[in-house]
Amino acid sequence: MTWRERWALQSRQRVRVRPTREGWWFLLLLGGVTLGAFNTGNNLLYLCLSALLSLLVIQNVLAEWNLRAARLRRRLPPELFSFEQAEGAYVLWSVRPGPALVGIRVEELDEGGAQAEVSVVPPTGEVEVPAAFTFGGRGWQRLGRVRVSSTWPFGLFSRDRHLELREEALVFPARRPGGAQASGAERGVEVETPRRRGGAGELLGARPYVEGDPLRGVHWPTSARVGRPMVIERAGEETRSRVVRVDLGAPQLEDELSRACGQIVTALSRGERVGLELGEERVSPQQGGAHRRRLLTALALAERPR
Amino acid sequence: MSRLGARFTRVLVVVGLLALASVDDQGAVLAAVGLVGVALSWLATHPHRPRVWAVATALVAMFTALAPSLMLVPWGSVGVALLVYLQLHRARTGSGPSDDRVALVLALLMLLYAGASRRSPAVGLALLTFVLLAPGALATLELRATELRAGDADAALGRRGILGLAGASTLLTAAFFLLLPRIDAELLASGQGDAEMSGFEGADVNLGDLAGLQGSEELILRVRVSDANDEPLYGPFYLRGLALDWFDGVRWASSRTATQREIVEPYELGRRRLPPGALRQEVHLEPTxxxxxxxxxxxxxxxxxxxxxxxxxxxxxFDDAPRRRRYTVWVDPSLGDGAIQSASASQGRFALQLPSELDPRVRALALQLVGDAATPEEKARRITRHLQDTYAYRDIPAEGEAGQGLSAFLFDTRRGHCEYFATALAVLLRAVDVRAVVVIGFYGGEWNDVGGHINVRRSDAHAWVEAELSPGRWTLLDATPAGGMNPGDQGLLSALSDTATAWWSRWVLDYDLTTQIEGGRALANAFAPSGDAAPGGPAPGLASATPILVGLGALVLAVGARGALYGPSKAPRRVIGPEERAWREGLTLAQRRGHDPPAALPPVEAAEWIVARVGEPARPLLTLAWLHHEARYGPGPPPDGASRAKAALRALRLLPRAVRPIS
Incomplete structure (x- = not known):
């Protein structure tokens, strides 16, 4: 990067300096001492003024170095549902081999609503700081400016720098509970096809308990060992299969999508096979992580027919 | 870490209270109460009672509001009391970094009050402590506050960080102090609150007044007298102050009230060379x-x-309001030791006036003393010898001698201080028609061998006579017996302490716009072509520009020392993993075999650069680069990274050497 490009980049990164509460007191004191020194010519007041000015300079220079060396990237959560907090992270590192970065605060300015703070970022290492992302809509959401701020080193001024971190995140619809009666599928047809998996009584595996599972299915010894409720699946049990239908012409489409999303997530986590009828698009019932993502992506990108 | 910040804060709180104690008796009492209270608060372990503090705060607020108007307590005293109370309150109830910051601000306010009220080196020392410790304290407090907010690992600023901050702060403070232009705007009330009497405040001096001055050891001025080679001279010197020609028997006054503006120069550019035989006198005068x-x-x-x-x-x-002053004069001793130059002083009855009710014995004594002496010089010599041989010097008047008249001194007690000797000499000379005036000033002082200057105190106040012994030429005559005024030397410790105080006065208290302009002009003069030098020629060296150079140097050092400014000491060192080590070995191997990629390329791109030129044999290097990349930027070290790196390194040994073109 040439110095011109560097200069252009830095000029685009707007820097704002705001006094903190202590900073306002500091400025008031500085003003008083300046007036006193210039009025009286008392050199001890000039000495005090010089000390305060040196603090001001050090504060601003160190704060600028601190922010200028800071780099970050987002680590978005694997799944994002609208109106639901999901834990992602910011990865911070320093491009300067010298001093560590101190007291860095990160905040999303456009979408995502995440914020995080870290006390020290070592000179040559990375620090991952957890941050909760929340989006207010489904579909592709654009993440943009991030405010990186710090009050280091004296806490008198908060220095902000806005960084452009353009990125798009796919946000699934909000998850809403929806049983057979209340689900969006009520409007369509929910097809259930009992299937047998094999010989009766044969152990297929264990999976985490999800809301709606019968309590008798919980295998308590396994739950105690794992530390959370686990459900045992045995061969011979019926594997339910369902197709969730969503009418794209429905007046409350977002509600329909949210309920469908809740149904799909719950059913898949119970081990059911789930399909989707979304307008003209049909996905046959299946299981698995890729299938889940395919269904949720379809819901996230669904549009009312024109 | 947090303990370090708290310790620094406590030190500065104590320093602030001690500075307050140095101001006056009232400040000392308040500071003592504050120190005891703060110490007890830090030592106490039982929980404080918020209600008690709430009541106390309400009472203090009420006192602050009402005391100045109802009890006529000065605002300054109320302010100081409030500061001490707030410091106590913080020491007892404060717990977080924000409270410690407030404590620092209160300590600074105390230092400010002390600095505005008293200009002693002790206050300067307190300010220096603040400059050294406050940045470290503030930074550790901020680090602690950040940790509390972020809730993550403990980190320390470290010794290097503390020292870096202290150094940068000191250098910048010095730079600002030396380079900030001194403006004495006097927009509001003048800040010169420390004017003190030197004894020369009026135009009149009563007989016996100087005894009051001589009882005090208060410093009046420091003078450095040097010759054309800049060698300091230790004197003793007669420092002339006022000349008085009118005597009514009790009081000396001046009959010549007409004055004119002296033509002065604002600064002595570049310490010009003195004319031969002249002396330079640099004087630092305390406020009068x-x-x-x-x-x-x-x-x-x-x-x-x-x-x-x-x-x-x-x-x-001086024509202006009382203040500390610094001035330089050139004197030429060859022009005579009397300072009266006016031609009108040799006309009429000037300097021949005698009190209307002069004791006839005085005139008789004068005539008896001069006898058959024909010239004024001979008359003056005889009278002076008589006074020196016959009368005794006593600086502190005994009972019955205080306020004695001239006749009592001459004929009864025959003892007195310099003012009596000078008065007697002047009156006796006038009685035999020799013009004479009494001069009041200082004589002698203490020679400081370390600083090369003379300290003149009130006790060095002296009176002597200037007489016209030949037409138009006035001569200094001192009738006080030898031993009456004893110039002395300072001991080594005393001289060192005095030199430090003089340095403090010269470079801190008396540092002014004149010094800055003088320094700037000297600096400009040094870089100017030789033909443009000021008349008289600048002295060799840049002595006058020292403060400007020091200020600029401090600024450059502060900017240049950025690498040592700060850095949390617990920041973990980056451990070089096996993948990175293998990549470095592989790259070194490739470079030794003549495949040297551009230095700016990152590892993967560098490896691709070599593969593009060498082909398949270099592919293990690409493997090493990706392993390094994964280890550095991936979620964790790659599985079997060490063994894969080892295998790739082994395979890389088959890398052929680069073919060098035949030149």
């Missing part, structure tokens, strides 16, 4: 109500940024 310009005769040039009035008797006074 109406300050004479003290100098030995005969003044030829005055360098000061203030207005100076000169009268017909050669007496000079």
């Amino acid at each position: 109500v109406s300050a004479p310009l003290f100098a030995t005769p005969t003044v030829t040039r005055v360098f000061t940024d203030e207005r100076v009035q000169v009268d017909e008797l050669g007496g000079r006074r």
Whole structure:
């Protein structure tokens, strides 16, 4: 990067300096001492003024170095549902081999609503700081400016720098509970096809308990060992299969999508096979992580027919 | 870490209270109460009672609001009491970094109050402590506050960080102090609250007044007298102040009130070379109500940024409000040791006036003493010898001698201090028609061998006579017996302490716009072509520009020392993993075999650069680069990274050497 490009980049990164509460007191004191020194010519007041000015300079220079060396990237959560907090992270590192970065605060300015703070970022290492992302809509959401701020080193001024971190995140619809009666599928047809998996009584595996599972299915010894409720699946049990239908012409489409999303997530986590009828698009019932993502992506990108 | 910040804060709180104690008795009492209270608060382990503090705060607020108007307590005292209370309150109830910051601000306010009220080196020491410790304290407090907010690992600023901050803060403070232009705007009330009387505040001096001055050891001025080679001279010197020609038997006054503005120069550019035989006198004068310009005769040039009035008797006074002053004069001793130059002083009855009710014995004594002496010189010599041989010097008057008249001194007690000897000499000379005036000033002082200057105190106040012994030529005569005024030397420790105080006065208290301009001009002069030098020629070296150079140097050092400024000491060192080590080995191997990629390329791109030129044999290097990349930027070290790196390194040994083109 040439110095011109560097200069252009830095000029685009707007820097704002705001006094903190202590900073306002500091400025008031500085003003008083300046007036006193210039009025009286008392050199001890000039000495005090010089000390305060040196603090001001050090504060601003160190704060600028601190922010200028800071780099970050987002680590978005694997799944994002609208109106639901999901834990992602910011990865911070320093491009300067010298001093560590101190007291860095990160905040999303456009979408995502995440914020995080870290006390020290070592000179040559990375620090991952957890941050909760929340989006207010489904579909592709654009993440943009991030405010990186710090009050280091004296806490008198908060220095902000806005960084452009353009990125798009796919946000699934909000998850809403929806049983057979209340689900969006009520409007369509929910097809259930009992299937047998094999010989009766044969152990297929264990999976985490999800809301709606019968309590008798919980295998308590396994739950105690794992530390959370686990459900045992045995061969011979019926594997339910369902197709969730969503009418794209429905007046409350977002509600329909949210309920469908809740149904799909719950059913898949119970081990059911789930399909989707979304307008003209049909996905046959299946299981698995890729299938889940395919269904949720379809819901996230669904549009009312024109 | 947090303990370090708290310790620094506590030190600064104590320093602030001690500075307050140095101001006056009232400040000392309040500071003592504050120190005890703060110490008890830090030692106490039982929980504080918020209600008690709430009641106390309400009472203090009420006192602050009402005391100045109802009890007529000065605002300054109320403010100081409030500061001490707030510091106590913080020491007892504060717990977080924000409270410690408030404690620091309160300590600074105390230092400010002390600095505005008293200008001793102790206050300077307290300010230096603040400059050294406050940045470290603030930074550790901020780090602690950040940790509390972020809730993550403990980190420390470290010794290097603390020292870096202290150094940068000190250098910048010095730079600002030396380079900030000194403006004495006096927009509001003048800040000169420390004017003190030197004993020369009025135009009149009563017989016996000087005894009051001589009882005090208070410093009046420091003077450095040097010759043309800049060698300091230790004297003793007669520092002339006021000349008085009118005597009514009790009081000396000046009949020549007409004064004119002395032509002065604002600064002595580049310490010009003195004319042969001349002396340079650099004087630092403590504040006086109406300050004479003290100098030995005969003044030829005055360098000061203030207005100076000169009268017909050669007496000079500063025209402005009382303040600390620094001035330089050039004197030429070859012009005579009397300073009266006015031609009108040799006309009429000037300096021949005698009190209307003069004791006839005085005139008779004068005639008896001069006898058959024909010349004024001989008359003066005989009278002076008589006074020196017959009368005894006593600086502190005994019972019955205080306020004695001239006749009592001459004929009864025959003891007195210098003012009696000078008065007697002047009156006796006038009685035999020799013009004479009494001069009041200082003589002697303490020679400081370390600083090369003379300290003049009140006790060095002296009176002598200037008489016209030949037409138009006035001569200094001192009838006080030898041993009456004893110039002395300072001991080593005393001289060191005095030199430090003088340095403090010169470079901190008296540092002014004149010094800055002088320094700037000297600096400009040094870089100017030789033909443009100021008349008189600058002295060799850049002595006058020292403060400007030091200020600029401090600024450059502060900017240049950025690498050592700060850095949390617990920041983990980056451990070089096996993948990175293998990549470095592989790259070194490739470079040794002549495949040297551009230095700016990152590892993967560098490996691709080599593969593009060498082909398949270099592919293990790409493997090493990706392993390094994964280890550095991936979620964790790659599985079997070490063994894969080892295998790739082994395969890389088959890398062929680069073919060098035949030149």
